[in-house]
Amino acid sequence: MSLRKRMLENLDQDIRDHIEMETQDNIERGMSPEEAHYAALRKFGNLTRVQEETRAVWSFIWIEELVADIRFGLRLLCKSPGFTTVAVLTLALGIGANTAVYSVVESVLLRPLPFQDSARLFAIWAAQSGRTYRIGASMPEFQDYKDQSHSFEYMANVLSGWTYTWTGQGEPRNVNCTGISYDFFPMLGVKPYLGRLYEPDEYHVDGVQVVISYRFWKEQLGSDPQVIGRVLKLDGTAQTVIGVMPSLPDLFPETDVWAKDVPDFRWMQVRGNKFLDLVGRLKPGVTREQAEQELSAILHRGPGESSDVSVHLVPLKDELTGDVRSQLLIVMAAVALVLLIACANVAYLLLARNTKRQSEIAVRVSLGAGKGRLLREFITENLILAILAGLAGLLLAIAAVRPLVRVSSLPRNASIGVDSGTLFFALFITVLTSLLVAWAPSTAFSRLNLISTLKTGRGEAGSIGRSHSGLLLISQVSLAVVLSVAAGLLLRSFRQAEHLDPGFRPDHLLTAYLRNDDQSAGRLFFPELVERASELPGVGAAALGKCMPGVFAPSATLVFSDRPNDPLNVPIGQACWISSEFFRAMGTPLVGGRFFTVHDDANTPAVVIVNQALAEAYWRGQNPIGKQIAVDYIGAGRNINDAPRFREVVGIVANVKQKGLDLPVEPAVYTPYLQDETDHAFAGLNLFVRTIGPPTSLAGTVRALVRSIRPDQTIDSMQTMNDALFRALARRRLSLVLVGSFAGLALLLSAIGIFGMVAYAVSQRTHEFGLRMALGAQPQDVLQLVVGDGFKIVATGVFVGIGLSSALAWFMRSLLYAVSPNDPLTFVVVAALLALVAFVACYIPAHRATRVDPMVALRE
Amino acid sequence: MSTKEQREHIDLLQGTLDLLILRTLQLGPVHGHAIAKAIEFNSDEVLQVEQGSLYPALHRLIKRGWILAEEGTSENNRRAKFYALTAKGRRQLVIETSKWDKLAGAIARILRPAEQEGES
Numbered sequence: 001m002s003l004r005k006r007m008l009e010n011l012d013q014d015i016r017d018h019i020e021m022e023t024q025d026n027i028e029r030g031m032s033p034e035e036a037h038y039a040a041l042r043k044f045g046n047l048t049r050v051q052e053e054t055r056a057v058w059s060f061i062w063i064e065e066l067v068a069d070i071r072f073g074l075r076l077l078c079k080s081p082g083f084t085t086v087a088v089l090t091l092a093l094g095i096g097a098n099t100a101v102y103s104v105v106e107s108v109l110l111r112p113l114p115f116q117d118s119a120r121l122f123a124i125w126a127a128q129s130g131r132t133y134r135i136g137a138s139m140p141e142f143q144d145y146k147d148q149s150h151s152f153e154y155m156a157n158v159l160s161g162w163t164y165t166w167t168g169q170g171e172p173r174n175v176n177c178t179g180i181s182y183d184f185f186p187m188l189g190v191k192p193y194l195g196r197l198y199e200p201d202e203y204h205v206d207g208v209q210v211v212i213s214y215r216f217w218k219e220q221l222g223s224d225p226q227v228i229g230r231v232l233k234l235d236g237t238a239q240t241v242i243g244v245m246p247s248l249p250d251l252f253p254e255t256d257v258w259a260k261d262v263p264d265f266r267w268m269q270v271r272g273n274k275f276l277d278l279v280g281r282l283k284p285g286v287t288r289e290q291a292e293q294e295l296s297a298i299l300h301r302g303p304g305e306s307s308d309v310s311v312h313l314v315p316l317k318d319e320l321t322g323d324v325r326s327q328l329l330i331v332m333a334a335v336a337l338v339l340l341i342a343c344a345n346v347a348y349l350l351l352a353r354n355t356k357r358q359s360e361i362a363v364r365v366s367l368g369a370g371k372g373r374l375l376r377e378f379i380t381e382n383l384i385l386a387i388l389a390g391l392a393g394l395l396l397a398i399a400a401v402r403p404l405v406r407v408s409s410l411p412r413n414a415s416i417g418v419d420s421g422t423l424f425f426a427l428f429i430t431v432l433t434s435l436l437v438a439w440a441p442s443t444a445f446s447r448l449n450l451i452s453t454l455k456t457g458r459g460e461a462g463s464i465g466r467s468h469s470g471l472l473l474i475s476q477v478s479l480a481v482v483l484s485v486a487a488g489l490l491l492r493s494f495r496q497a498e499h500l501d502p503g504f505r506p507d508h509l510l511t512a513y514l515r516n517d518d519q520s521a522g523r524l525f526f527p528e529l530v531e532r533a534s535e536l537p538g539v540g541a542a543a544l545g546k547c548m549p550g551v552f553a554p555s556a557t558l559v560f561s562d563r564p565n566d567p568l569n570v571p572i573g574q575a576c577w578i579s580s581e582f583f584r585a586m587g588t589p590l591v592g593g594r595f596f597t598v599h600d601d602a603n604t605p606a607v608v609i610v611n612q613a614l615a616e617a618y619w620r621g622q623n624p625i626g627k628q629i630a631v632d633y634i635g636a637g638r639n640i641n642d643a644p645r646f647r648e649v650v651g652i653v654a655n656v657k658q659k660g661l662d663l664p665v666e667p668a669v670y671t672p673y674l675q676d677e678t679d680h681a682f683a684g685l686n687l688f689v690r691t692i693g694p695p696t697s698l699a700g701t702v703r704a705l706v707r708s709i710r711p712d713q714t715i716d717s718m719q720t721m722n723d724a725l726f727r728a729l730a731r732r733r734l735s736l737v738l739v740g741s742f743a744g745l746a747l748l749l750s751a752i753g754i755f756g757m758v759a760y761a762v763s764q765r766t767h768e769f770g771l772r773m774a775l776g777a778q779p780q781d782v783l784q785l786v787v788g789d790g791f792k793i794v795a796t797g798v799f800v801g802i803g804l805s806s807a808l809a810w811f812m813r814s815l816l817y818a819v820s821p822n823d824p825l826t827f828v829v830v831a832a833l834l835a836l837v838a839f840v841a842c843y844i845p846a847h848r849a850t851r852v853d854p855m856v857a858l859r860e
Numbered sequence: 861m862s863t864k865e866q867r868e869h870i871d872l873l874q875g876t877l878d879l880l881i882l883r884t885l886q887l888g889p890v891h892g893h894a895i896a897k898a899i900e901f902n903s904d905e906v907l908q909v910e911q912g913s914l915y916p917a918l919h920r921l922i923k924r925g926w927i928l929a930e931e932g933t934s935e936n937n938r939r940a941k942f943y944a945l946t947a948k949g950r951r952q953l954v955i956e957t958s959k960w961d962k963l964a965g966a967i968a969r970i971l972r973p974a975e976q977e978g979e980s
Contacts, residue, residue, distance in 0.1 A: 007919055007929065014892060014941050015915065021893040021938075022911065045912035053916040057923055 004058040011054060019044055048367060065373070066380070073381035083353060084385070087346045090749065091389030091433055094342035096396030097742065099418070099426045101335045103401050105328050106425070107416040113250055113317050116189025117281060122288065123319035124155075124278035126299065126311050133555070133572055135309065137276045139261075139268040141302060142181075145278070148298045151291035154187035155280040156180060159261050160252050163684075164234040165517050165714050174515050174714045175216065175234070175256035181263075185245070187281050195228040195243035198260055206262045210239040214247040216256035235517040249414030250320065271302065274634065279316060288313045306570070321411050326814050327735040334486060334742040337479045339429065341746050343436040344476040345753045350382070350437065351469055352760045382438040383431075390430030394418070397426070409730050473757055474797040480743075480750040481801025481834055482808060487743035488826035489809060489816055490736045493662065496818035497729060503611075503656035503665070504549050505587030508540075509721035510695035510702060511548070515684040515714050522682030525710055527598070527674070530579050533689055533705060538698055540690040543585035544673060547576035548686050550721075551728045553658035554633055556669065560618060561628035561646055573614060574658045574668035575631055577681035582670070583609075583653055585690045593625045593651035601674035608647035611655050614667035624649045631669050633680070647671065661725060662732055662817040688721075695720045735815065747833075751841045758790045759845035770854040779850035786846035787839070794838035798831050805830075877917045879960055882945065882953040885927060889944035892918065918943060926952050 019040045026036030044050070077084040112118050124145075126135040137145070142157050149155070159179035166175045182200050185191070193214055202209055210232060212221070221227055230241045234257070245258055267273060282291055295311035318325070354361075361374065398418050405416045514529075516522040526544055533542035547553035556575035559565050580596040583589075591612055600607050608629055615624045628646040655665040673681040687706075691698050699718055706713050717724075762769075769782050809821035819826075884890060884898045895918075896911045921927045926949035932942040945953070 003922070007922060010941065011915070015912075017938065017940055018893045018896075018911065025897075043911050045910040047912065050912035050915050053913075054919050057916055057919040 008055060008058065011051060015044070015047065015050065052373075065376070069377045069380035070384065072377060073384045076381060077384065080353070083349060084388075087349055087385055088389045088392060090342045090345050090752075091386060091437070092392035092396060093745065094339035095390050095393030095426065095429055095433060096400065097335045097393075097745075098339050098429055099393055099397035099422060100400045100404060101328075101332050101738075102425045103397065103418055103422040104404065104410065104416050105332055106419075106421050108321055108410055108412050109325060109328060110421075111412075111415070113320075116187075118317070119315075120153075120282040120284070121188070121316040122280055122282065122291075122313040123316050124280055124295065124311060124313055126274075126309050128306070128308050128570075129310065136274045137278050138271050138273045139263050139276065140271045141274070141299065142276060142278060143263070144298050144302055145295055148301075149291075149294055151282060151286045151294050152280040153283050154183045155278060156182070156184035156187050157261055157276040157278050158184065158252075159276055160255075163515055164257060164259070165236075165515060165712075166232060166234055167236070167712060168233040172712050172714045174716055175220075176254045177257045177259045178252045178255040179259045179261040181261050184279070187279070188251075190246065190248065192243040193246040195241070197243055203260050203262060204264050206260070206265070207234070207237045207239050209242040210234065211243040211245060211258040212241055213245055213255045213258060215253075217244045220256070250412050253411075253414065271304070272632070280313075324410055324731070326812075327731065330486065330812055330815060331735055331738045331742075334483055334739045337483050338742045338745050338749070339433065340436070341476050341479050341749045341753075343433055344472045344479075345749050345756075346385070347437045347439070348469055348472050348753055348756060351472070352756070354378075379434070379438050382434045386430045386434035386437065389433070390426055393430075394423070394426050397422070409734075469757055470793050473753060473793050474800060476750050476753050477794055477797025477834065477838070478799075478801030478804055480746040481798055481830060482805045483739070483743040483746045484830040484833065485802075485805035485809060485826060486812060487736070487740040488830050489812065489819055489821065489823060490732075490739055492819045492823060492826055493815070493817040494729070494732060494736050497662035497732065500661075500818060502550055502661055503588055503654050506550065506721040506725055508691050508693075508695055509585070510689040510691055510698055510718070511721055511724060512687045512702065512706075512718040513684065513716040514687055514706065515716065516682055519679040519682045521710075523674075523679075525713075526579070526682065526685060529687070529706060529709055530581070532709070533687070533702065534581065536689075536698070536701055536705065538692050538701075540692055541581045541585040542690070543582040543688045544579040544685040545576055545582050545688060546578070546673070546681055546685060547574070547658060548724065549586060549656050549658055550661050550725045551659070553668070556634060557632045558667075558669065559630040559632070559644070559646075561630075563618065571618075571667075572634075574666050575633055576658070576668070576670050577673040577676055577685070578670050579673055582688070585688045586656070587690070588656055589654045591652040591654055592623075593649070595651055596670075596672045600672040602677075606645055606647040606675055607650045607672065609651040609653055609670040610649055611653055611665070611668045611670075613655050613665050614669065615652055617667050624652055629669065631671055633678075645677070647675075660728060662729065732815075747837055750834075751837045754790060754794060754838050754841035755845065757793075758786060758842050759848075761789065762786060762845045762849045766849075766852055769849050769852045770856070773852065774854040782850050782852075783843075783846050786849050787842045790842035790846070791838065794834070794842070798834050798838075801834070802827060802831060876960075877913065878921060879953075879956045881914070881917060881921060881943075882926065882949060882956060885943060885945045885949070886953060889930065889932065889942040891932070891940040891942050893940075895943070921949070924952075925949075 019037075022040035022043060023033070023036045026039050027033060029036075031039060041047075113121065115121060124137070126137070127133065128135075137157065139157070142155075146155055157180070162177050162179070163174040164177055166173050182198065182203055185197055192211070194217075195211075197211060198209060212227075212232075217223060217227060221230070224230065227241050227244060231238050232241060233239075248255075261276070262268065280291075282288070292311050292313050296309075299305055299309065299311055300307050364374065365371070401417060405413050410416070514526075516525065530542050530544050533539060536542075553574040553576055555572055558571045558573050560571075578596070580598050580600065583595055593609070596607065596609065608631060610624055610629070618624075619627065627649045629649065630644045630646045632644045653670070656668065657663065657665055658668055659666075673685065676682070687702070689695070689698060689702055703715055703718065706715055769777075772782060773779075805827070806822055813821045880899050881895060884895050884902075890898065892914060893911075896914055918927070918929075922929060922943075925946060927943050927945055929941050929943050932940060
């Protein structure tokens with residue numbers, strides 16, 4: 001028999017003997033036997049606790065207690081299934097939403113890139129001081145950096161987002177190309193999945209060999225095991241597949257072909273042609289700042305470079321995730337607020353329930369239950385609650401995360417899912433949740449007044465934590481206000497983006513992208529196409545443009561003949577090659593001068609149309625017609641070194657939101673596509689057809705027309721303009737929908753919280769109301785009393801929430817469009833909404849209070 | 861009677877109670893009730909031990925091997941559990957006593973620095 005067992009076996013007997021001896025002593029001192037017994041008991045102290053503490057000496061006791069606590073907790077939760085369901089569901093929503101959003105944040109923002117020494121990988125670009133416009137690098141600059149810099153282990157250039165036309169395999173198709181230089185994959189530590197990469201000397205010859213992506217191999221070539229050596233006809237030339245790269249979902253996931261950036265092309269040799277993206281891996285120990293300074297110095301040594309431009313390094317991961325960061329962080333903050341509100345709600349439920357349990361607890365304490373023990377039991381119960389909620393939340397997250405990713409068009413989304421990191425996070429917030437939930441009710445515990453509770457048989461009405469429940473409610477309401485304001489601001493931004501005049505009419509417009517790999521043939525094909533398309537029945541106008549209003553526009557540097565052109569501050573504007581009917585097809589009004597005509601071509605004087613923003617920025621108060629601008633398009637494909645020629649301004653048009661409906665209007669120029677001396681405009685153009693009926697009804701006709709003129713012509717992304725704009729706003733819509741639904745959830749939870757608190761207060765005061773009404777109070781008075789009490793707390797919460805929001809809204813100003821972070825309309829509407837919700841939540845239980853029968857209430 | 865006060869009482873005596881028990885047992889095996897009486901009596905009733913708190917302390921000391929329990933008969937011929945010091949307990953008593961002296965001395969010096977200066 002163990003010492004422990006032997007010692008504990010006779011504990012009861014030992015204690016009984018002890019008390020008997022003490023009683024005996026007392027009797028000898030002259031007490032009556034009964035008196036002597038009670039005196040002995042008093043002197044001994046709390047029997048149960050002595051036994052428990054003695055047992056606790058023999059350690060393992062805590063396991064026994066834990067098991068007992070868990071059993072007790074489960075029994076308690078099963079006994080009130082309504083409470084348990086509401087609490088678990090509330091917390092599960094909070095935990096599930098947080099886990100789902102976290103799994104996205106983890107995969108997109110936190111997970112390191114799966115490349116060698118990825119922490120030292122940087123994207124390299126230049127910018128003029130004080131401007132955000134990013135300037136890429138030209139091939140000569142890249143070569144200067146490579147020759148003269150000592151900061152990098154590797155440096156490579158990338159040219160993404162262009163296409164080859166793939167023929168000879170069914171319908172001609174465009175395949176997405178990403179051009180790379182020799183060092184690119186060795187820098188990342190990525191080896192081919194099959195075959196090999198290009199040899200250094202192969203980079204000097206275009207075509208001949210080709211390396212394809214895993215995706216292309218799998219989806220387009222059916223995972224052909226004999227793919228190495230297979231010949232693909234790309235842009236009319238035969239190219240032999242020499243390698244297949246592994247799946248690289250983090251890096252240009254749309255890529256079909258990893259093509260070569262051939263430095264020998266004439267347009268690659270133009271120093272002013274700054275369109276390459278550079279990526280480098282720093283040597284260990286070299287700081288980002290050192291490398292930036294070194295590269296800036298090299299850049300400034302080059303001919304004709306402004307000293308105002310400096311080079312910047314951005315961690316490659318941040319570069320690849322881009323502007324998603326701020327949106328995800330806002331969503332994460334929103335969802336964290338929802339969890340806090342859920343916690344406040346459940347904490348309140350527990351508080352109310354513990355108030356009801358006061359007499360039970362008081363009895364147990366007087367029978368010798370230690371406070372610590374009770375507290376532990378209470379925490380165990382909460383932990384069970386939280387773990388149940390955590391499991392349910394995890395299931396919710398697993399169910400929610402895939403659909404979330406599908407609609408979100410996030411970068412790096414292939415690996416988003418519930419993994420070990422997510423599980424760890426779920427566990428973490430589950431524990432955090434149980435602590436948050438337990439905090440308020442457990443502090444109420446320690447202020448338990450034994451005697452009065454035992455005497456009255458119940459707690460003094462609401463004495464436990466009336467101040468706590470008030471605080472919980474205030475914080476809940478104020479958090480709901482913060483979330484609603486955030487959602488309101490995003491909603492207003494979205495409405496502004498959708499409804500502010502974009503400068504063109506997106507309805508009844510059919511668009512398609514036509515790539516062209518033969519530029520001299522394009523000179524004949526495009527004019528014929530646009531002329532015949534405008535003659536189709538049901539077509540109002542047809543036009544071509546390099547840009548896509550509301551989605552995309554190229555950029556160009558501008559030179560003015562009538563103003564000093566500061567080389568330190570070269571003006572950059574949006575620019576677009578267009579056909580003569582472009583503005584008529586778009587529905588953009590002419591403000592002054594004239595539109596282009598079909599006669600503005602290679603044989604007539606060079607002309608340009610500007611928008612009102614440009615006229616105001618550079619010729620305020622003057623007539624722009626007749627002024628001269630030289631337009632120098634930025635981008636791949638310019639193949640002359642000469643300065644661009646001056647063009648005469650012939651027209652002014654209304655401002656068009658070129659790059660996005662949610663981006664501000666910038667100065668823009670439009671040039672006739674037939675006047676592109678570099679022929680680059682013909683490498684691909686968007687076709688715009690303004691229809692009289694529904695635009696999609698003409699899709700087949702337009703497709704047939706294109707093919708009838710040129711059977712091999714590829715037709716990409718044929719869609720209505722409205723669809724294109726809808727897609728362009730997808731990410732803004734996603735953050736709106738997410739934050740909006742979290743705000744809705746927060747409102748709902750707060751309403752439940754207010755309702756619960758008022759209903760509980762009413763139930764505690766039934767007796768009082770009965771008395772009041774017996775003494776002559778009208779139902780109206782009781783109603784006023786109850787609603788007034790609830791409303792005071794809600795008003796405080798709204799007030800605090802508005803204050804918090806106006807501080808926090810400043811952080812989301814980068815996500816707002818045409819709305820001030822302190823937008824009065826949003827704040828007023830949110831305050832009114834909360835007040836309305838609160839009123840309803842107070843009124844229902846208050847109304848019930850008025851129907852108390854005084855006789856019944858008094859007799860209780 | 862509030863449980864809170866009781867609790868503080870025990871906390872106050874923790875450790876000290878162990879020492880007092882060891883000291884009491886130095887004179888020979890004693891049963892539980894007699895230990896409580898002895899402590900009360902020897903301290904001129906200044907130390908009012910809540911008698912129940914003796915038992916967790918006794919079990920603690922047994923677990924550490926400083927004392928052991930044996931069955932015996934009390935003065936009025938009743939069966940009772942007698943507690944006795946072990947060799948280890950005896951050594952521990954010396955250590956604990958010197959620790960206590962040091963502590964008491966240190967506290968006294970802090971509380972009455974002036975008297976001390978006068979003495980030296």
